[in-house]
Amino acid sequence: MEPVLVAQALNAVFGIASLAIVALGLAVVLGLLGVLNLAHGELVMIGAYCAYVAQVNGWPYLSAVPLAIAVCGTLGYAVERWLVRPLYQRPFDTLVVTWGLSLLLRKCAEAMFGLGYKNLREPIAGTVEVLGATYPRFRLVLIAVSVVVLGALFLWYGQSRTGRRIRATVSNPDLARALGVPVTRYASATFVVGTCLAGLGGVLIAPLVPVQPFMGFDHILMSFFVLVVGGLGSVGGLVTGSAVIGGANSVVSALSDSTGGYFFVLALAILFLWLRPRGIHGRG
């Protein structure tokens, strides 16, 4: 195969993987709890700042992973406990409250790190030869991690007893509670998993994007569009959505400019809202 084609293919896979890993946390929380967490983008930002803190202090890059999980997990627990839990009966207000939270986190990041862009070094430098094409090693690692995380979640959710109980909780919380499923604890755990995944996504993409307090917007919007197109509730939908959104964005951006790509993705999302409101892979 032509090296150019291999590089293009790898780029496409990388685009899908990075979108999917960032959207995953949002998908978990929206799909399982029905909460659209508008602070998701800011949790990705926090993950990225964790990577920045690790790098500035000279810690190994991998140390950013437990750091991000600790920070985002704690934050996720507190947010679920005190902000989201009182509002499960008022889904619209969870949207408003998490929107306020996104504002708060952004302002906090601004106060701690300033408005400026931070650029991180890639922790795994250099390139590898793949089928004749040279490709950055870090990007391959990102693809691999995304595949592993998505696959693990897919298997665990489909096979395990806990996965089955969460599915029961989702389809009928009252009945699940009556059968002794600790619904409240599962909801809390699910939210925390979602925020930790957002943090992990932030750590992974930090070296590839400018890290700054406003970076969350792009990620929440793109993640949301991925879910609109792909539909909730399946890993297949997440990957398809990432492929459609990522592909459309890069093709139209290359043909016109980034504004054109953004506009096209937005139009695509509205179109899906009319024609397939549950997305390509949506159930029912």
Place this chain on the structure above:
Amino acid sequence: MGAADPPAMEVTARRARGVPTAARAGIGVAALLLLPFAVGDFWAYQLGLLYLYAIAALGIGLCWGRAGFLPLGQGLFFGLAAYLSGSALIAFDQSWWLLVLIPLAACASGLLAFVIGILVFRRRGESGPYFSMITLALSLLAFQVANNWESVTGGFNGLKGIPGLPGLDSYTAAYYVAAVALIGATLGTGWLYRAPLGVLWAALAHNERRAAMFGFDTNRLKAVAFGASGLLAGLGGALYAPQQGLVTPQLCGFGLSADLVIWAAVGGRGRLLGPVLGAILIGALTSGLRDRFQFWEIGIAILFIVVVLLVPEGLVGVFVPLERWWGRRAHRAPALPAPERLTATRAARLEIADVVVQLGEVRILDRLSLAFEQPGVYCVIGPNGAGKTSTFNMLTGELPAQAGRVAFDGHAIERLQTHRIMRLGIGRKFQIPSVFAQLAIADNIAIALWSGRARRAELLRPRLRRWSSVALDELQARHPFLADVERTAAQLSHGERQTLELAMALLGEPRLLLLDEPCAGLSPLETAAAIELIGWASRRPGATIIVIEHDMSLVRKLADHVFVLHNGALVAEGSVAAIQANAAVQAIYVGAEK
């Protein structure tokens, strides 16, 4: 419930306060006009700007507090109008053209918002969060366009050197322009809140399905609300350009959009003056204190979260007890006779032929055919899961039919949207009583009276809230609680709510009335009253009533004709006696084998 209660709404037109509204409004207007003499030039200038923001915040209150959806990118409309008006001011400096062009700039924003509303609200149901996300995305897109399109917008540095309005170029004049615009916008929005349109917005915010069942195009109504909010933001933006002399991309972006939402929430989104109060108060505090306290903006974000969680009524909520003390008495404006229904009044003919409804593996309706040719009371019976309620849902356009035809007066209706079907002269009562709980009983009744009677333009006339009809007098005589002007529908008992919904379904005077277990959960006494009411309704000439009922003793009292459904198909039809003698029907109910 306490903190969990949604914000109270001012939708009681039949009330007047001790001090006339006009006098209180006069005090407010005088205060706004005299303020610059009290606070000096610097603050007059600051306040002038905040008034423009307050106009846009009014629009947030209209969408969020009234119609129940939250726009997160209102800066788009503010910014668009500011760029348009700024460009016009530069191109036609001091020309009289500006008197036309600046209002047009505001209208362009309103039109854009309306079109976006039409596009996004096309599908019913899950538009809440989707709508918010799309408006957020649009405002970020607008920021990018304004930032990159240098030849038109001046790029990052914006449009500079915009001249003031002709003849109104001083700081004081700019203040008065903003103050007059704010007064006008507040009066206009207040008018909308008092008009049927505002009542319908409040109604669909909490029970969109019910509003659609009265024949109102809820998607269109929401788009109109969003258009009005866009017009308000546009008015603020169009006056911003001459006042500030500079328009930058930041206006379109996230910052202003977020501030508007915060101000509306903190001030109190549920009431007319809440967003205005929030914008002026929080805005003034911010410009005075931002530089003195390092964490001011973090504090504002926390304040916002606290307000959403614990004090949904916002700052104006503080004034509610004060208002009561100020004096509030209920009184009744003279009633106006409601006109006749706009559609034909002849007897309805309904034909359902070979209809199939399938959801996944389950066939809910299986080649169902029913015909209703004559006026009268038809009962539909059948065991649980027979497809009775699904038949109603299919008729009213909520369950799409995969095959078959439904004809009303000979016209196919199986592909029409719910509100169009209902507008033909169909009314429906749900099994679990569905009323507009947050609204006063009088407003619930008024909405039922507007159904099928009010023309589109009439929805702007507050006097429609005084409509009454012969049927209403009759119903109020039978059930005096229907004339209660103090209570909201949420304060009614289950039985009263059943009665209210039944009364609302009757008041629209539909030719075809669908009643889904109208006596479910009623006491024997209430059941007798409901049966009597249905009998009364069926005596109106030409009325066709279809009742889903389980209780055979009620069926015996009501039915002229009975249909028996089983597994989504018709098993038998005929008089009550014939049905009771039918072996197939007995087999279904007793479970006997043939």
